[in-house]
Amino acid sequence: KAGVTQTPRYLIKTRGQQVTLSCSPISGHRSVSWYQQTPGQGLQFLFEYFSETQRNKGNFPGRFSGRQFSNSRSEMNVSTLELGDSALYLCASSLVESGANEQFFGPGTRLTVL
Amino acid sequence: AQSVTQLGSHVSVSEGALVLLRCNYSSSVPPYLFWYVQYPNQGLQLLLKYTTGATLVKGINGFEAEFKKSETSFHLTKPSAHMSDAAEYFCAVSGPLGDMRFGAGTRLTVKP
Numbered sequence: 001k002a003g004v005t006q007t008p009r010y011l012i013k014t015r016g017q018q019v020t021l022s023c024s025p026i027s028g029h030r031s032v033s034w035y036q037q038t039p040g041q042g043l044q045f046l047f048e049y050f051s052e053t054q055r056n057k058g059n060f061p062g063r064f065s066g067r068q069f070s071n072s073r074s075e076m077n078v079s080t081l082e083l084g085d086s087a088l089y090l091c092a093s094s095l096v097e098s099g100a101n102e103q104f105f106g107p108g109t110r111l112t113v114l
Numbered sequence: 115a116q117s118v119t120q121l122g123s124h125v126s127v128s129e130g131a132l133v134l135l136r137c138n139y140s141s142s143v144p145p146y147l148f149w150y151v152q153y154p155n156q157g158l159q160l161l162l163k164y165t166t167g168a169t170l171v172k173g174i175n176g177f178e179a180e181f182k183k184s185e186t187s188f189h190l191t192k193p194s195a196h197m198s199d200a201a202e203y204f205c206a207v208s209g210p211l212g213d214m215r216f217g218a219g220t221r222l223t224v225k226p
Contacts, residue, residue, distance in 0.1 A: 004157070031212060043204060043216040056213045090157055099146045099208035100165040105157030 002027065004093050004106035012112045018079040021109045025072050025093030032074040033103060034066060037088040046089075049074055078111075086113045116141040116207040120217035128225045133177075133192040135220045137205030140186065147188040148206040148214070149179055158204060164188065175199070200224045 005024045013019050025032050033056075034046040045058040049068035066076040072093070078085055088110050092103035121136040139145055146165050150158040162173025169181040179190045188205060202221050208214040 033212070033214065035216075042218040045213070045215065048212055050212075055211070092158075094212065099210050099212045099214070100163075101212075102148060102160045102163055103158075103214060105150075105159070107155075107157045 004091055004104050006089075006091050006106040006109050008109060009107065010110050010112075012114060013081050014114050015081055015083060017081050018077060019081060019111060020075055020077045021089055021091075021111070023074045023076075023091030023093075023106060025074070025091075026104055029093035029095050029104070030072050031094040031096065031101075031103075032068055032072060033092045033094070034074070034076050035090040035092065036060075037090055037108070038086075043090070046076065081113045083113050086111060116143075116145060116209055116213070116215050118205045118207045118215060118217040120203075120205050120220050122220055123218060124221045124223065126223040126225060127195045129197055130194050133190070133195045133199065133222065135190040135203050135205075135222065137179075137188045137190065137217060138186050139188060139205075139207045141207055141209065143209050146208040146210075147179075147181060148208070149173065149177070149188075149190050150204045150206060150216075152202045152204065152219075154201075161190070161203075195222075195224045197224050197226065 007022045031050045033048040048056040052068045063079045068074045088108045090108045092105045094101045117140045148163045149161040164181045172178045205217040
């Protein structure tokens with residue numbers, strides 16, 4: 001079974017631009033979560049989607065948004081990029097919406113904002 | 115709300131020595147606890163998890179962790195470190211509906 005895939009793997013943008021990152025979960029997984037990882041802040045939860053609905057949201061500004069499609073694939077969008085948005089963005093999928101289920105992580109998209 | 119605290123951002127051990135990575139959690143509901151490992155330029159990989167039942171949990175690569183409710187701890191151990199264990203380790207806690215929260219991570223260095 002294929003793992004979680006994220007595209008693109010690397011991205012370079014300039015301040016003020018917007019970016020869309022994509023995540024394809026493991027087949028059959030309906031929950032998708034997004035995290036931002038930086039050296040200073042560690043792993044921070046962005047949001048989680050289950051059956052196309054955002055169920056949980058972290059403490060990030062409205063510039064960060066996401067959505068999930070009927071096939072469980074998910075995208076996250078960051079508008080008006082800032083230098084501080086440079087990070088590794090990780091997507092994780094889970095079988096169901098129970099907290100007991102582990103999350104399976106993709107390799108991440110490394111975003112650099114210049 | 116759940117949270118975890120990992121004591122020690124860096125831990126260094128000699129090859130063959132005991133590995134002990136500390137994690138304390140805070141949760142208002144019975145927690146689900148996880149340890150993940152991250153190798154450079156990769157995503158996170160699950161080492162082990164505690165949901166219910168036996169409090170000593172065995173994971174992959176010889177790691178194990180013990181859930182101690184009275185101490186609100188979930189420390190990760192491995193009897194004998196191997197060079198390939200060098201990585202960053204994350205403790206995480208989740209409530210019944212997900213919403214996983216991670217600790218700041220502990221970077222493990224293994225000296226030859």
